[in-house]
Amino acid sequence: MNDNANMLAEKMMEELVAQLQSSHPSLREIPTFSSLPLISETMNHRNVGNAAIANGDYQKAYHEYSKGLIVNPNDPILWCNRAYALLKLGHPELAIVDAGRAINTIDQLHVDERNKFGLIMPTFGKERKDDLGYEERLIQLKLKAKLRECQAYEKLNLLLHTQKSCVELLKWKEEYAEDNIPFQWWPEVTRLQIDSKKKYEEEYAKFGDEYKERIEKHGEWVFRGSYPWDRRQIHRVDDEIFQKLQKKIEDISSSQVNLVKDTFEELGNEPHYGLRAASDISANTVIFEETPFLCVNSKAKTRCDYCNKELKTFKYPCPRSDCTEFFCDNKCYKQAYDLYHRLICGKDFTDITEVVKDEETTSSLYHLFIIKLFAIGVLRNICPLDIEEIQHLRRWEHENSSFTAISIEIYQKIMQILGIPQSDFNFDFWVYISCLSAIKSNVRTGTILTDSVSLYPLTSLVNHNCNPNAKLYIESDGSDASSFTKIERNPQNYELFINPSAFLDRNAMPKAEFNTAELKTKEEIKKGNMITINYVNFPELDDEERCRMLRNMCGIKCKCSKCSVQVGNV
Ligand SMILES: C[S@@+](CC[C@H](N)C(=O)[O-])C[C@H]1O[C@@H](n2cnc3c(N)ncnc32)[C@H](O)[C@@H]1O
Numbered sequence: 001m002n003d004n005a006n007m008l009a010e011k012m013m014e015e016l017v018a019q020l021q022s023s024h025p026s027l028r029e030i031p032t033f034s035s036l037p038l039i040s041e042t043m044n045h046r047n048v049g050n051a052a053i054a055n056g057d058y059q060k061a062y063h064e065y066s067k068g069l070i071v072n073p074n075d076p077i078l079w080c081n082r083a084y085a086l087l088k089l090g091h092p093e094l095a096i097v098d099a100g101r102a103i104n105t106i107d108q109l110h111v112d113e114r115n116k117f118g119l120i121m122p123t124f125g126k127e128r129k130d131d132l133g134y135e136e137r138l139i140q141l142k143l144k145a146k147l148r149e150c151q152a153y154e155k156l157n158l159l160l161h162t163q164k165s166c167v168e169l170l171k172w173k174e175e176y177a178e179d180n181i182p183f184q185w186w187p188e189v190t191r192l193q194i195d196s197k198k199k200y201e202e203e204y205a206k207f208g209d210e211y212k213e214r215i216e217k218h219g220e221w222v223f224r225g226s227y228p229w230d231r232r233q234i235h236r237v238d239d240e241i242f243q244k245l246q247k248k249i250e251d252i253s254s255s256q257v258n259l260v261k262d263t264f265e266e267l268g269n270e271p272h273y274g275l276r277a278a279s280d281i282s283a284n285t286v287i288f289e290e291t292p293f294l295c296v297n298s299k300a301k302t303r304c305d306y307c308n309k310e311l312k313t314f315k316y317p318c319p320r321s322d323c324t325e326f327f328c329d330n331k332c333y334k335q336a337y338d339l340y341h342r343l344i345c346g347k348d349f350t351d352i353t354e355v356v357k358d359e360e361t362t363s364s365l366y367h368l369f370i371i372k373l374f375a376i377g378v379l380r381n382i383c384p385l386d387i388e389e390i391q392h393l394r395r396w397e398h399e400n401s402s403f404t405a406i407s408i409e410i411y412q413k414i415m416q417i418l419g420i421p422q423s424d425f426n427f428d429f430w431v432y433i434s435c436l437s438a439i440k441s442n443v444r445t446g447t448i449l450t451d452s453v454s455l456y457p458l459t460s461l462v463n464h465n466c467n468p469n470a471k472l473y474i475e476s477d478g479s480d481a482s483s484f485t486k487i488e489r490n491p492q493n494y495e496l497f498i499n500p501s502a503f504l505d506r507n508a509m510p511k512a513e514f515n516t517a518e519l520k521t522k523e524e525i526k527k528g529n530m531i532t533i534n535y536v537n538f539p540e541l542d543d544e545e546r547c548r549m550l551r552n553m554c555g556i557k558c559k560c561s562k563c564s565v566q567v568g569n570v
Contacts, residue, residue, distance in 0.1 A: 237271045
């Protein structure tokens with residue numbers, strides 16, 4: 001719509017609102033027209049999106065619906081249609097979230113007085129031939145949104161979730177039976193329910209409890225490192241980002257190493273970052289030390305929530321009595337406050353910790369990490385993926401992706417607790433998933449017991465080699481490693497692959513006073529040679545086990561000379 005038409009629409013709307021307000025006292029709290037959505041604009045995006053769907057251009061449809069939702073997040077048709085576009089685009093995990101938003105929005109519309117006058121969402125399209133009233137159509141839409149959720153769960157092969165959603169949908173059928181709402185997809189709901197049950201039983205008979213555990217939590221889902229509309233993974237090596245990083249690397253390493261971006265034969269065809277010796281560096285030289293940018297603790301130990309140092313004697317609790325974060329001292333508190341703390345201070349995350357408590361320790365911590373990243377995004381008013389300190393990080397891209405069904409629940413809770421509206425697409429669910437995958441490739445544990453994870457953005461630029469020329473040291477607190485050893489002895493065990501403690505060089509960990517990551521040469525490194533560390537430094541693993549672990553734990557198919565003989569086997 002052009003400006004004049006918009007102004008006219010606004011004026012008409014203002015007059016309408018004034019009239020309605022005078023005759024309906026319940027509408028008096030509507031403050032001004034500007035607080036109401038531009039209904040015609042929303043309608044326009046909806047129509048263009050629908051036309052794109054009809055043409056099979058689902059990406060365009062997705063964008064149109066998104067634009068409409070920015071104007072009017074209270075239009076459930078847009079959420080429901082966006083869920084459909086996402087399903088068609090092959091992103092069922094995102095479709096589930098949008099379907100849920102459609103349902104929530106409908107539930108709110110039912111109780112919102114203003115909507116009776118069409119002031120919140122545009123009415124349904126005129127093309128419909130049935131004679132359903134507005135309320136009935138809303139219910140019909142709600143059923144359809146739930147159907148999208150069932151279909152999305154099926155696509156993810158989350159069979160128990162599919163069944164659960166189908167049961168809920170069928171319950172609604174009974175609830176709304178009196179309304180006699182036509183819904184042509186009931187046979188599809190029955191099919192979804194029968195198929196998912198049958199498949200589950202078949203697979204369970206074949207694989208037993210292990211299958212049950214995996215399918216219940218993870219389903220089948222492959223993340224390719226980025227969503228098609230997100231170009232950040234390609235641009236992460238752009239000159240501007242590269243130059244800033246190069247300067248930081250030079251500063252931190254006293255110009256001993258250079259940052260390079262190249263296509264390294266051993267890392268595949270896409271451009272990668274790596275570090276090279278700027279001059280000959282002798283053995284046992286500290287290349288650099290880095291303090292963590294961000295960390296989270298499981299609270300199994302008393303650690304500073306800012307710098308991650310273990311606090312043995314003194315701790316500095318956040319001055320707010322209902323806040324659970326504590327720090328080394330006022331300095332750490334202040335830095336945390338500026339970075340993320342002021343947004344999460346005093347907020348109750350029990351709900352989230354409750355949800356993740358059955359998860360393996362490390363993945364629970366990943367989720368808690370996102371809370372802090374999202375908080376930084378809110379405070380800097382940017383998408384968390386654009387946070388300068390993390391925008392260069394390479395993301396996890398592997399069939400063992402970090403998505404689990406509970407991610408949706410955790411994401412929704414994070415949004416709620418941080419007070420981020422669901423239509424703030426800087427924080428959409430795909431951003432959450434992309435953040436998780438950036439973290440998964442790059443965080444390190446602060447101790448051999450996985451009680452905390454920290455992110456060292458510059459250390460994250462060091463590549464892996466099974467014959468490394470450098471070592472990475474992170475604080476060792478001398479904890480008993482027996483619990484870890486138990487997992488380590490059984491490389492077939494799924495658990496083996498979820499613990500990134502192996503990023504540490506556990507053979508020779510010096511006692512560091514602060515929780516810095518220290519990169520040190522193992523041997524003399526000649527000028528121009530790549531600096532590498534061993535990401536899975538367990539001497540007791542044979543080559544095949546190491547390759548498997550690299551693949552499953554780090555998403556890496558290593559092609560170094562030691563691995564190349566094994567690559568075909570894993
Ligand atoms: C911690 S980052 C290292 C820096 C990375 N090259 C970059 O461009 O940002 C880890 C990622 O680098 C890649 N990588 C590092 N060492 C590798 C190796 N030996 N073989 C294959 N990929 C490797 C993998 O994609 C891995 O997920």
